[in-house]
Amino acid sequence: MLQVSYIRENRDYVLERLAVKNFKQPELVDEVIKLDEQRRQTQNALDNISAQANAAAKQIGELMRNGKKEEAEAVKANSNTWKEEAKKLSEQLSSVEAELQQKIVVLPNLPHTSVPKGLTPEENEVVLENGEKPQLPANALPHWELAAKYNLIDFELGVKITGAGFPVYKGKGAKLQRALITFFLDEAEKAGYDERMLPLLVNEASGFGTGQLPDKEGQMYYVGIDNLYLIPTAEVPVTNLYRDVILKADELPVRNCAYTPCFRREAGSYGAHVRGLNRLHQFDKVEIMQVVHPDDSYIVLEQMSTHVQSLLQKLGLPYRVLRLCGGDIGFSQTLTYDMETWSAAQQRWLEVSSVSNYETFQSNRLKLRFRNAEGKTQLAHTLNGSALALPRIVATLLENYQTENGIKIPEVLVPYTKFEWID
Incomplete structure (x- = not known):
C-alpha cells in the first residue's frame, strides 16, 4: 500500500509511474489526496474540540472545589455541547478514513524507473540469456x-481424485519431485536463508498484508465456512510472520525460505500452452524471502536473482532473465525479474521463477518496521522469489535430458534421487 504522505507530496510523479503500469483509474490519486485533506482537517477540528472539552473539565473541577457551583454548571453546559460536537467529528473522521482506505488499497505499487513501458509479456526486456539450447532428435517427446x-x-x-490441474506423481517421478525440493532448500540454506514450515491456509489479514487481497481473490481458493484462503505461494505466510513487528536494525536482513504446496485457481487458463505441467492448480515451490534496510533492497534483488540463476546453472538448464514491463509486472511489485527455461520439446520458454522487490508496499500493509540508527521506527523493504517452482522445472528436465536410452538425471540431483537414469 502506498503511503498517503508520499502520494500527497509527489502527486505528479505518482501519476507518471502509475501510467507506466497502465493503471486505468488515475483519478483515484486526486481522490485520495482530497480525502486525506478532509481527514486532516477533521482530525484537527476534533483535536481542538477535544482540547477545549478537556480544559473545561479541569475548569469545572476547580470551580467546584472553590464552591462556585453556578459558574461550574455554566461551563458544564458548554462542555456538553463540545462533547456532542466531538462525537459528530469522530463519526465523520471514521467515515472519511474508511473511504480513504477503500480508495488507497486499489492503487498499485509504483514501478521502478528501470521498468520498461509496455502492455504485454512480449514487451518484457530480455536482460540476459545463458546456456545452449539442446538439439533433440525429431522424435523427441513433450x-x-x-x-x-x-x-x-x-x-x-x-x-x-480432484479435477484437472492436480497431477499424481508416481515412482521415480515422485522421487524426482522430492529430490528437487530438498536440493532447492539445501541451496537456500547455503545462501543464508533460514527454513520455515508454514500453514497452507491464511486469514484475510495475511492476504491483505502481502497484496493478494483485494487484488487476486479470484485466483485464490476460498474456504468460506472458516473465512480462510489456501495459499497461492509461500510468500503470503512467510512474510506475514513479521506482520506488526518492529525489528532491530542489527536484525536486518531477515532471510527465510520455505517449501509449500501452492494452490491457484488459474481461472480462464486453457489451451495447448497449459498442457501437462505447464499450468497447474496445485504445485510445489520453494520460496525465498528477505526483509531488508531500504538502502539495500535493490542490491539484494540482484543477489536473489543470482541465486535463482545458480540453481538453473547447476541443473544444466538453458535460461533467460526478463525485466517485466509495466503491463506485465504485478500489482504489488516495483521491479520483477522473471527467469524462464527453454523447453526443447515444446520449443518455447517457460517461466520458472519471479524475483521481486516490493519496497515499502507490503511492509506498510503489514506494519513491518525496524528501529533505525536514530532510534526511530521506519518501514522496511520486502523481497521474495521462487527458488524454484517445480512443475516447469520438471517439464524441462524431462524434455531436455531425454535420450534414446531414457532420461538422464542431472549430476547435481543424483545424491538426492539415488538414481542416474529414468528408464
Whole structure:
C-alpha cells in the first residue's frame, strides 16, 4: 500500500509511474489526496474540540472545589455541547478514513524507473540469456508423453481424485519431485536463508498484508465456512510472520525460505500452452524471502536473482532473465525479474521463477518496521522469489535430458534421487 504522505507530496510523479503500469483509474490519486485533506482537517477540528472539552473539565473541577457551583454548571453546559460536537467529528473522521482506505488499497505499487513501458509479456526486456539450447532428435517427446511413457505422472488419476490441474506423481517421478525440493532448500540454506514450515491456509489479514487481497481473490481458493484462503505461494505466510513487528536494525536482513504446496485457481487458463505441467492448480515451490534496510533492497534483488540463476546453472538448464514491463509486472511489485527455461520439446520458454522487490508496499500493509540508527521506527523493504517452482522445472528436465536410452538425471540431483537414469 502506498503511503498517503508520499502520494500527497509527489502527486505528479505518482501519476507518471502509475501510467507506466497502465493503471486505468488515475483519478483515484486526486481522490485520495482530497480525502486525506478532509481527514486532516477533521482530525484537527476534533483535536481542538477535544482540547477545549478537556480544559473545561479541569475548569469545572476547580470551580467546584472553590464552591462556585453556578459558574461550574455554566461551563458544564458548554462542555456538553463540545462533547456532542466531538462525537459528530469522530463519526465523520471514521467515515472519511474508511473511504480513504477503500480508495488507497486499489492503487498499485509504483514501478521502478528501470521498468520498461509496455502492455504485454512480449514487451518484457530480455536482460540476459545463458546456456545452449539442446538439439533433440525429431522424435523427441513433450514432457506429458514422457511422463506417461516412464510412468512418472498420472494426470488422469488426478482428474479422478480432484479435477484437472492436480497431477499424481508416481515412482521415480515422485522421487524426482522430492529430490528437487530438498536440493532447492539445501541451496537456500547455503545462501543464508533460514527454513520455515508454514500453514497452507491464511486469514484475510495475511492476504491483505502481502497484496493478494483485494487484488487476486479470484485466483485464490476460498474456504468460506472458516473465512480462510489456501495459499497461492509461500510468500503470503512467510512474510506475514513479521506482520506488526518492529525489528532491530542489527536484525536486518531477515532471510527465510520455505517449501509449500501452492494452490491457484488459474481461472480462464486453457489451451495447448497449459498442457501437462505447464499450468497447474496445485504445485510445489520453494520460496525465498528477505526483509531488508531500504538502502539495500535493490542490491539484494540482484543477489536473489543470482541465486535463482545458480540453481538453473547447476541443473544444466538453458535460461533467460526478463525485466517485466509495466503491463506485465504485478500489482504489488516495483521491479520483477522473471527467469524462464527453454523447453526443447515444446520449443518455447517457460517461466520458472519471479524475483521481486516490493519496497515499502507490503511492509506498510503489514506494519513491518525496524528501529533505525536514530532510534526511530521506519518501514522496511520486502523481497521474495521462487527458488524454484517445480512443475516447469520438471517439464524441462524431462524434455531436455531425454535420450534414446531414457532420461538422464542431472549430476547435481543424483545424491538426492539415488538414481542416474529414468528408464
